[in-house]
Structures are given as C-alpha cells and as structure tokens.
Amino acid sequence: MWNKLTRRISIRLAILLTIVAVFIVAINASFIYSRSNQAGLIHAKHNVQQLIEAVRNTAAISAYVEDKVLGKEVVDGLKASDLISAVELRTNSEILSSRGVFEQSRKNNWVQYSLQSPFDKNELIGMLIVQTDQHSIKTIADKSAMEYVIFMSLHSVILIFAVVILLNYQLISTVKSIASSLHGIILGSSQRVHLHGRHKNDEIGMLASDINQLLSSVEETLVVERGLREEVESLERRFRTIFEQGSGGIALIDSNGFLKVNNPSFAKILGVDLMQRIVSYKGSLVDILTPDSDSFQNAIELALNKRTPVSIDIELNEQTEIRWVHCLISQMKNDANEPLLEINMHDISERRNREQQFKIRSELDPLTGLLNRRAGKENIQSLMDGAAKASEQYALLMIDLDNFKPVNDTYGHDAGDKVLMSIANMIKETIRSDDLIIRWGGDEFVVFIKQNDQSLDASRVAEKLLDLIQSSIKIKNGESINIGASIGIAVYPEHGFDVDILVQRADKAMYQVKAKAKNGFGYYSSALFSVNSD
Amino acid sequence: MKPIFNLIVLLIIGLIFPASAELVVIANKDMGTEGLTRKKVIDIYMGRNSVFANGKIAIPLDQSVDSDARSQFYEKLVGKNMSEINAYWARLLFSGRARPPRVIKREEEIVDTITESSSVIGYVDSSQLTDKVKVIIRVE
Numbered sequence: 001m002w003n004k005l006t007r008r009i010s011i012r013l014a015i016l017l018t019i020v021a022v023f024i025v026a027i028n029a030s031f032i033y034s035r036s037n038q039a040g041l042i043h044a045k046h047n048v049q050q051l052i053e054a055v056r057n058t059a060a061i062s063a064y065v066e067d068k069v070l071g072k073e074v075v076d077g078l079k080a081s082d083l084i085s086a087v088e089l090r091t092n093s094e095i096l097s098s099r100g101v102f103e104q105s106r107k108n109n110w111v112q113y114s115l116q117s118p119f120d121k122n123e124l125i126g127m128l129i130v131q132t133d134q135h136s137i138k139t140i141a142d143k144s145a146m147e148y149v150i151f152m153s154l155h156s157v158i159l160i161f162a163v164v165i166l167l168n169y170q171l172i173s174t175v176k177s178i179a180s181s182l183h184g185i186i187l188g189s190s191q192r193v194h195l196h197g198r199h200k201n202d203e204i205g206m207l208a209s210d211i212n213q214l215l216s217s218v219e220e221t222l223v224v225e226r227g228l229r230e231e232v233e234s235l236e237r238r239f240r241t242i243f244e245q246g247s248g249g250i251a252l253i254d255s256n257g258f259l260k261v262n263n264p265s266f267a268k269i270l271g272v273d274l275m276q277r278i279v280s281y282k283g284s285l286v287d288i289l290t291p292d293s294d295s296f297q298n299a300i301e302l303a304l305n306k307r308t309p310v311s312i313d314i315e316l317n318e319q320t321e322i323r324w325v326h327c328l329i330s331q332m333k334n335d336a337n338e339p340l341l342e343i344n345m346h347d348i349s350e351r352r353n354r355e356q357q358f359k360i361r362s363e364l365d366p367l368t369g370l371l372n373r374r375a376g377k378e379n380i381q382s383l384m385d386g387a388a389k390a391s392e393q394y395a396l397l398m399i400d401l402d403n404f405k406p407v408n409d410t411y412g413h414d415a416g417d418k419v420l421m422s423i424a425n426m427i428k429e430t431i432r433s434d435d436l437i438i439r440w441g442g443d444e445f446v447v448f449i450k451q452n453d454q455s456l457d458a459s460r461v462a463e464k465l466l467d468l469i470q471s472s473i474k475i476k477n478g479e480s481i482n483i484g485a486s487i488g489i490a491v492y493p494e495h496g497f498d499v500d501i502l503v504q505r506a507d508k509a510m511y512q513v514k515a516k517a518k519n520g521f522g523y524y525s526s527a528l529f530s531v532n533s534d
Numbered sequence: 535m536k537p538i539f540n541l542i543v544l545l546i547i548g549l550i551f552p553a554s555a556e557l558v559v560i561a562n563k564d565m566g567t568e569g570l571t572r573k574k575v576i577d578i579y580m581g582r583n584s585v586f587a588n589g590k591i592a593i594p595l596d597q598s599v600d601s602d603a604r605s606q607f608y609e610k611l612v613g614k615n616m617s618e619i620n621a622y623w624a625r626l627l628f629s630g631r632a633r634p635p636r637v638i639k640r641e642e643e644i645v646d647t648i649t650e651s652s653s654v655i656g657y658v659d660s661s662q663l664t665d666k667v668k669v670i671i672r673v674e
Binding site (some may be wrong): 058063064065067068069070073118119120123 | 573580581582611612614618622625626628629630631632661
C-alpha cells in the first residue's frame with residue numbers, strides 16, 4: 001500500500017515537502033518560540049513597570065499622608081493584574097497595605113520601587129514592593145509564543161498544499177498523462193503521445209515532441225528490421241534446405257579432425273556402417289574414412305595452411321562395393337575465430353567405374369584381351385622407370401608369327417582370329433602373371449619379362465613359346481593347322497633405356513631370325529649376331 | 535549681632551521686593567512653634583500631619599480658591615500650581631482620611647481666627663501681620 005502510494009510522484013512530493021516543511025517549521029518554531037517567549041517576558045516586565053508608573057504618584061501620596069484606604073486601593077489595583085502575585089505598600093515606619101504572599105524563594109522576582117514625597121523629590125517616604133508572577137508571565141508568554149508557532153505551522157501547511165496542488169496541476173498531472181499515454185503505446189506502432197495545448201510551448205511540450213520523434217524513429221527502425229529479419233529467415237530457410245536436402249554431403253570438422261556437424265546427405269553417402277563408426281570414434285575422421293588416410297591427411301593439412309579449397313578423390317572404407325567420393329575441403333572460421341574445415345562430398349563411384357571401364361577398354365585389345373600397343377608401351381615404360389631405381393633387368397621379346405597370312409587367306413578371318421586368340425592364351429599360360437603381354441600389331445606380340453638370372457630367363461621363355469606355337473592349332477570343322485614364330489630379344493638396360501629403341505632392336509633381332517631360318521629366337525647384337533634354330 | 539544682621543537683611547529684602555509680595559505663615563502668639571519647619575508646614579497643609587511638636591492639633595487655614603495669595607502660596611511652598619493641588623486633594627478626598635485646609639475668604643479673617651485660636655495656622659501677606667500673631671516661616 002505504502003509502496004503503491006509512494007510510486008505516485010504527487011504523493012511522494014507532498015511527503016517530501018511535508019518533511020522539509022516540518023523540519024523548517026520545527027527549526028522556525030523553536031527559534032520563534034524562544035524569541036517570542038523572551039519578548040513576552042520583556043513585555044510583561046514592561047507592563048509591570050507601566051502599571052507601577054501609573055499608580056506611583058497615588059502610592060506616593062497615600063504613603064505621604066499614610067492613607068491606608070488609598071494605599072489599599074493602589075495595592076488592590078496592582079494585584080488585579082495577572083502579572084503580579086503579591087504587592088506591598090509601606091511607609092518608612094509601617095506597612096500601609098499588602099496583598100498576596102511574598103515567598104522568600106521568589107526573591108528574585110521581587111521588585112522594589114522607592115516612593116518620594118510628592119513635595120520633595122529628595123525625601124523618600126516609603127516603597128512599593130511587587131512580586132511578579134513569573135509563572136503567570138511565563139504562561140502568557142508561552143501561550144502567545146505557541147499561538148505564533150501554530151499560526152506559522154498552519155501557514156506552512158497551507159503553503160505546502162498550495163505548492164502540491166499547483167505542481168500537480170501544472171506539471172505532475174501532465175507528466176503523468178504523458179507517462180500513461182506512453183505506457184500504453186506498443187513500440188513500432190503508429191501510436192503517439194498526446195499533449196494538451198496548455199503545454200505545447202514549454203519543456204513538457206518539448207519532452208512530448210521528443211518522445212514522439214523517438215517513437216517515430218523506433219517505428220521506422222522496427223519496420224526496416226522486420227524486413228531484414230524476414231529476408232534473413234527466408235535466406236536461412238533456403239540455406240537450410242540446401243544443407244539438409246542437397247545431394248552433396250556437407251560436414252564440418254575441426255582442426256583435429258573431429259566431426260562437428262553433417263547433413264543427411266553426408267551420412268547417406270558414407271553409409272550406415274561407416275557413419276556409425278565415425279560417430280562412435282574418438283579420434284580423427286581421417287583415420288577411418290578412407291584406406292588412403294595419408295593422402296587425405298595431406299589434403300586436410302594443405303587446406304588448413306592454404307586458404308584455397310583443396311580437392312581430392314578418396315575411396316571409402318566399410319563398403320560392400322568399391323566406392324569413391326570427391327571431396328572439396330575448404331577452411332572457414334567459426335564465431336570464436338577457430339579454424340574449421342568444410343568437407344563437401346560427392347559420390348563419384350559411378351563415374352569412376354565408368355572411367356575405369358573406359359580405361360580398360362582403351363588399354364586392351366578387344367580380340368585377345370591383351371594390352372594394346374599404346375597401353376603396353378606405357379606399362380613397359382613405367383616398369384623400366386621403376387627398374388632404374390632398383391637396378392633390375394628386363395627382357396623384351398618380340399614375337400612374330402610365321403605363315404600366318406596364308407591362314408587368313410585360306411580359312412578366312414574368323415579362323416585367323418581364332419588362331420590369334422589361341423596363341424594369346426598360350427603366351428598367357430607360359431609367362432608369370434606380373435610379366436607383360438602385349439598385342440603389338442596384326443600377328444605380332446611383345447612379352448616383357450623380369451630377368452632374374454641374366455639372359456637365361458628370356459631364352460627359356462622363348463624356347464617354351466616356340467614349342468607351344470609350333471603345336472597344331474584347331475580351327476573350324478575339326479581341322480587344325482601348324483604355324484610357327486620368330487622371336488627377337490632385346491635386354492634392358494643392356495640394349496637400351498627407351499621402349500622404342502628396345503622394341504626396334506628386338507624387332508631387328510626377330511627379322512634376322514625370320515630371314516635366316518624362321519621358328520627360332522635371337523638376341524639383338526650390334527656386331528655379333530647369333531641365331532638359335534631348331 | 536544676629537538680630538541686627540537679620541534686621542538688615544530684612545530691610546534689604548524689603549527694599550528689593552514690595553512688602554505686599556511676601557507671604558508669611560503665621561500662628562497664634564502663644565503657640566509653641568518650636569521645630570515648626572518649612573517641611574512641617576508642608577506636611578500640615580498637605581494633610582500629612584496636623585500635630586504640633588507639643589502634641590496639639592494644628593489646623594491649617596487656606597485662602598479663597600481664586601485668590602492670588604493661595605496660588606502663590608502653593609507655588610512657592612511645594613512648587614505646584616492649583617490644578618495639581620486640586621488633583622492631589624481629589625485623590626485623598628476619596629478615602630476621607632485627609633482633608634484639604636478649611637478656606638477663609640478674607641485675609642483679615644484668617645488673622646482674626648489665628649488670634650483667637652491657638653491651634654490654627656494660616657498664611658497671609660506680611661502686611662497683615664499683627665502683634666497677636668507670630669511668623670512661623672516666610673514663604674519665599
């Protein structure tokens with residue numbers, strides 16, 4: 001209740017003013033009281049003096065003639081005053097008249113007035129003794145002082161009332177109406193504070209117009225902000241849609257490789273098993289995402305150190321079939337300015353498989369399934385590059401079929417193809433799986449083998465091949481034919497470091513075999529030339 | 535020496551002031567006037583004391599109200615004019631304790647009264663003096 005009351009300015013003001021007024025009145029009152037009391041006492045003393053002066057002559061006369069009746073008259077007259085409690089009129093020899101009780105304890109209040117002879121100022125003929133009634137004097141002085149104080153206090157109370165009422169009328173009621181009007185206004189609405197005309201041009205008017213300006217600017221700001229917020233919300237919705245429903249997998253990891261957040265597509269691309277492993281794994285994502293974690297780690301470090309995005313294709317672990325994803329790794333910062341990595345992931349298994357198919361198709365000879373010449377040369381070159389470091393030895397065998405053209409001419413192309421396929425299989429069966437077999441041309445094959453023991457391996461392989469190729473090959477209708485082959489051998493690195501040179505020299509050796517005896521093999525030699533023939 | 539000196543003084547005074555201007559307070563010749571000072575005279579006339587030193591009552595006689603002698607007498611004796619004297623008596627009249635002196639209208643009568651009675655005193659012009667009365671004081 002009290003709090004509720006003091007919340008109102010007018011009441012609070014009235015209370016404050018009253019306290020101040022009470023304080024002032026109290027100070028004033030004590031001052032006025034003491035002044036007024038003193039003045040009262042002085043006034044009373046003065047009054048007594050005047051009373052005495054008024055009867056002094058008569059008293060002197062009565063003393064002069066020792067007239068007790070007149071003396072009594074004088075004494076009674078004085079005693080009638082409230083200010084005097086006892087009076088005595090005496091001549092030099094006797095008491096003429098006395099009223100009231102003179103108390104020894106009040107001797108201080110006794111006042112003596114000498115009486116002179118009416119006819120001789122020098123002759124003292126008696127005296128008038130008066131005991132002033134201090135109590136009565138004090139009471140009177142008190143009363144008058146108190147009346148004054150009460151008057152002053154009433155005066156103050158009336159003034160305070162007037163001040164409060166005027167303030168309330170002039171200021172507080174208006175401010176209150178502005179305050180309540182402002183209180184009811186919804187921010188951002190077009191409502192404004194209303195003011196009565198009386199205050200249009202004073203400070204309250206200024207206050208109201210300033211408030212209205214403020215409200216206007218708040219409204220404008222809110223309208224603008226509402227628009228912005230809607231824009232942001234719609235953007236956010238779109239981004240969320242992109243994040244949640246986009247086909248690309250998006251994930252954020254910190255610099256330690258911990259997965260922070262990912263969208264549904266990311267989980268879908270990784271598959272249930274791998275995703276579960278990642279979620280429950282305490283270490284870096286890199287460890288379990290791909291078998292080639294070194295490359296992935298390198299890519300991540302590159303992205304962290306470089307500001308540009310790094311892209312890498314990786315194979316995924318934990319899959320039922322081989323699956324590849326393309327990752328775009330880019331660095332970003334979170335709100336705390338710590339580096340984060342965004343991994344944008346796309347499933348490229350299908351494309352990769354297709355590429356693989358293409359590659360296979362472009363590398364293999366469609367008829368025999370052996371490597372074609374281009375792919376074969378590349379493979380040889382890469383083996384030779386590896387051999388240079390390991391100081392290994394290889395042998396290149398150039399195999400050219402003898403008497404193959406007549407087969408085509410006599411039995412047709414199908415028979416020729418069948419012969420080629422049979423021979424390709426023979427070669428495959430003869431050599432080790434890590435050696436290379438290439439269909440070099442129409443009826444030419446190249447075999448590239450690793451030599452373990454100088455040239456012995458190559459000779460053995462060549463002999464074995466010649467042996468096989470010489471055996472009869474079945475063609476259609478139960479018929480079979482016999483063909484042979486000439487083989488030229490060039491050895492790496494003895495005869496050359498380059499594929500073309502090595503092939504050229506093996507070719508040369510083969511032609512020398514073919515020109516001499518056919519169905520044999522020979523090594524390339526710049527000076528000497530040896531032919532082994534059956 | 536002394537009476538002669540007094541006489542000379544009186545003569546000189548008599549020369550300076552006319553004889554009629556001097557008022558004297560007189561009493562019966564047989565009256566014991568010892569100690570009857572000026573103050574005593576005032577007391578008698580102003581109603582304070584009307585007793586002589588010998589215990590006899592002294593009755594003052596006053597001249598008529600409108601006479602010059604009266605106003606001169608009070609003026610000279612107590613330094614008050616007639617209205618003041620009247621006011622004085624007016625106060626005392628109320629109690630009845632003291633009364634103003636009896637008024638004798640003629641100066642000769644005053645002298646006669648004093649001559650006849652030993653308990654009265656009065657004031658007259660010095661020219662009215664007889665050998666039947668004696669001067670108590672001269673009112674100057």
